[in-house]
Amino acid sequence: MALFQRLGGRDGVEALVEDLAVRVREDPDIGHYFDEVDEVELNRHRTMFFSALLGGTEEYGGRTIRAAHSPFRLTESDFDVFIRLITLTLAGSSASPRDQRSILRALERLRSTVVHASAPEAISRRVV
Template identity: 25%
Template sequence: MESSLFIKYGGFSRIYIVIEKFYDNILKSETLNTHFKNTNMERLIHHQTSFISSLMGGPDYISDEQLAQAHKNLGINLKDWQEMINILSLTFSEQGISEDDAKQVIAKLETKRDFIVCH
């Protein structure tokens, strides 16, 4: 099996915890928490764990088209995006993901920005 960050950081079970902490931090952010009113966080954590896992070299999860479809009515702007990236970096650091590995995942996430941010 090819070595990947997904394997290195313990697969779904470990990444799930990172994503839970990420959303704890998101909900503390006044810029972002308004996006999550009435959101089923459990379902969101499931999606996001699968999505971030795929960016870390885990199994494929969602196509760019599906990603764009899922975010098209959410009104996410560039300021929200940057705040989310900052919070994800912070969470990665808190959760023991090395700086280099975190940068690698965030660089992959940046390639998905146009499918998530509203223009």
């Protein structure tokens, strides 16, 4: 059974996305990125994305991950905060510890696509 199904299908993914959206919006470090965003539309895209990422049959029809995130010049720290928030979201869900680790690994593989290569922090990490 696909991870998507083990999480409860589209309903389960929507619940995760809604919980995550609240955490992200309220976070003092990354919440500001979403001040001017249509949250309903964003959550629709997040649900499509996570559904596709987790083995659902729905195709993600949004912009590429790089195109969606590059205008924000996200740093490694920003991505770390997001991973912390999704970790908390998953811990409060019905996802098994094994499935939680699988989801986090899948998201970590996107780090280099999401983090802006010319963000000051990204540059300093490459030099060190």
